[in-house]
Amino acid sequence: MKESLTLLIKLQTVDSELMELEEALGDLPTQVKHLSRDLETVHQVTGEKEARVQEVEKEKRSLRAKIDDTQVQLKRYKDQLLVVSTNRAYDALTTEIDGADKMIEDGEFHLLELDEEDQRLTDELKEDGLKAEAMGATLGTQQQQLKEALASTEQRSKALGKKREKLVTRIKPRFMSSYERIRAAREGRAVVNLSRGSCGACYNRVPVQRQMEIKAMDRIIICDGCGVILYWDSD
Ligand SMILES: [Zn+2]
Structure with a gap:
């Protein structure tokens, strides 16, 4: 039992x-x-607006040509x-x-509407562009920070992962499953x-007799207060 407990203590440390x-x-x-994800959405919306601007430009050109033709016809x-x-x-x-007068009048009115839409989209695209630029800059900084943070911990976490694997193979499955169950319930x-x-997790007072049993490590002792496995820290 002593060995099993010692392994569990080591596993917890890892x-x-x-x-x-x-x-x-x-x-x-x-x-x-x-x-x-937010930046991707902005890019997507920008793409849709740009496509609409192209459409509006095309509509405006064809409408202007039609008005010009009608004016020639009218003359x-x-x-x-x-x-x-x-x-x-x-x-x-x-x-x-x-009929020609009406077409020209309607056409010019619709041209005004298209001009307004064009202007609105152009303004929005300008705003979106600035927004995307700011978001991109922040994202770049964050990604760099994350990369650096990961790089500094990567080696250590790999080493710990290997150590953990080795320990797990030496721990009996029933102890391992208790360990994982308690860990999941008690924030790791x-x-x-x-x-x-007292229990180091919930500070429930442990009777002296129990403390002696914990120190002896002859069996697994669970805290009455919170259910964690208790051990005697010699330090
Ligand atoms: Zn406790």
Whole structure:
């Protein structure tokens, strides 16, 4: 039993250090993930707006050409009106002229609408561009920080990972599963030392007789208060 307990204590030491390494990264990994996703959204929206600007430009060109053609046509109708000889032809021409006038008026109004849309999109794209630039700069800094933080802990965490693997193979499966279960329930701490006669996790007082049993390491002793495995820290 002594050996099993000793191995569990060692395993906890390794796991605690691994947790510390992870905590040292803070919420940087999450920040990087969220910012990358937000930036991607901005890029996507920008792409859609740029496509719409192209469409608007095309619509404006074709509408202008149509208005120009109609104006040429209108002038021709008006010239013909001067030389028309019958009432019937006169009426037909005035109908054409009215139609052309209306087309030009509607067309010019729609051109104004397209101009407004064009302007709005251009302004928004400018804003989005500045926003994306700022986000990109922050993301770059964060990614660099994360890279450096990972690089500084990588070697240590690899070494700890190997040490953990070796320890796990030497621990009996039933102890291992208890360990993992307690660890999951107690924020990563399954094996905790006695601290001045109390549980080091919940500070529940441990009777002297029990303290002696813990020190003897003949069996696994669980804290009545929080359920962690207690051990005697000789230091
Ligand atoms: Zn406790």
